[in-house]
Amino acid sequence: MSGTSLDGIDVAAVQTDGRDRVIAGPALTAPYPHEFRERLRSVLGGRGPIAEIEDEITRLHAAAVEGFLSRHPMPTVDVIGFHGHTILHRPADRRTWQIGNGAALAQRLGQNVVADFRSADVAAGGEGAPLASLFHGALAAKLPKPIAVLNIGGVANVTWIGEDAQILAFDTGPGNALIDDWVLRHTGAQADFGGALACAGKAVSSAISRFLENPYFDRRPPKSLDRDDFRELMLTPLSLEDGAATLTEMTAAAVMAGTRHFPEAAREWLVTGGGRHNPSLMAALHRRLEVPVRPVEAVGWDGDALEAQAFGYLAVRSVEGLPLSLPSTTGVPRPTRGGRLFPAIASP
Numbered sequence: 001m002s003g004t005s006l007d008g009i010d011v012a013a014v015q016t017d018g019r020d021r022v023i024a025g026p027a028l029t030a031p032y033p034h035e036f037r038e039r040l041r042s043v044l045g046g047r048g049p050i051a052e053i054e055d056e057i058t059r060l061h062a063a064a065v066e067g068f069l070s071r072h073p074m075p076t077v078d079v080i081g082f083h084g085h086t087i088l089h090r091p092a093d094r095r096t097w098q099i100g101n102g103a104a105l106a107q108r109l110g111q112n113v114v115a116d117f118r119s120a121d122v123a124a125g126g127e128g129a130p131l132a133s134l135f136h137g138a139l140a141a142k143l144p145k146p147i148a149v150l151n152i153g154g155v156a157n158v159t160w161i162g163e164d165a166q167i168l169a170f171d172t173g174p175g176n177a178l179i180d181d182w183v184l185r186h187t188g189a190q191a192d193f194g195g196a197l198a199c200a201g202k203a204v205s206s207a208i209s210r211f212l213e214n215p216y217f218d219r220r221p222p223k224s225l226d227r228d229d230f231r232e233l234m235l236t237p238l239s240l241e242d243g244a245a246t247l248t249e250m251t252a253a254a255v256m257a258g259t260r261h262f263p264e265a266a267r268e269w270l271v272t273g274g275g276r277h278n279p280s281l282m283a284a285l286h287r288r289l290e291v292p293v294r295p296v297e298a299v300g301w302d303g304d305a306l307e308a309q310a311f312g313y314l315a316v317r318s319v320e321g322l323p324l325s326l327p328s329t330t331g332v333p334r335p336t337r338g339g340r341l342f343p344a345i346a347s348p
């Protein structure tokens, strides 16, 4: 998995039937070299030397899997889920674009690869995102409901799970991406590590009120966002610290705004993704949500690996012919299968 934060490739092993059985294995993140991250950033939106970057991202994924398997040898790998990297996500125009060559990865690794997870959903009229929701539902099967699983990646998305395993999922708003971009622009650092800048600054409440007037928040889910949908926020002329504090508060405010769409209030929030490492963001969520907010480690999940595990789970569902998305997770008209299998090519 390569998320919109552009931080690197997450590799995770999972044993699963693609239904209710899930046993998580080891995981690792292979960070992108700074130079590659900037080149990847340069093709966001679908412009520039995409073919070359696509070859390179495929090679980097092959290397990440090889590195993972040499550190964590396993007797067999049935299938590899290869999400690729989203460079464009515009479901209203029935377009979503993940770069990464599934056939080339299958050949390079000599493994079965499932890729292209989102396009069938988008072609059928769905948002193509979020897709980890069914996995969240399987993991949360035995937890008290209603529960909300919040993934704070570049964009933030929530999965609400009700008593009878009813699932509702949508992107809540920006996650880390705007904070990362702000900090990068002002300091050259990748993120507001430890939330230190936000902690030292003061959020500008008028900017947050203005932000919350965006019609996205009233739009009924399912709904999804492109990484840069709220990019104009970057233009506010604030100090480094106040900007970080304001963007952090906006992420939390957008999550709170999402609760208006829940059929019933969540009793608890479990937070996954890199954003849970940001104490300023976690504190902002605590303040606004008024029910327990805990990192997913509190229930024994691995929040750095969850998204990668989800695409392993979805790869198995794809092979089994099970739907990857539902009307309540992506807005697709009916439960929809997805993913494309590239079989391993036996070495001569």
Ligand SMILES: Nc1ncnc2c1ncn2[C@@H]1O[C@H](COP(=O)(O)OP(=O)(O)O)[C@@H](O)[C@H]1O
Pocket: 002, 003, 004, 005, 006, 007, 008, 152, 153, 154, 155, 176, 177, 180, 190, 191, 192, 193, 194, 195, 272, 273, 274, 275, 277, 278, 279, 307
């Ligand atoms: N220690 C930390 N302090 C603050 N933010 C962090 C920390 N570790 C990770 N992050 C944030 O998490 C992001 C990566 O999150 P991730 O879940 O991988 O997102 P994505 O799925 O979009 O790749 C980083 O870009 C950064 O913003």
Ligand SMILES: [Mg+2]
Pocket: 002, 003, 004, 005, 006, 007, 008, 010
């Ligand atoms: Mg990531």
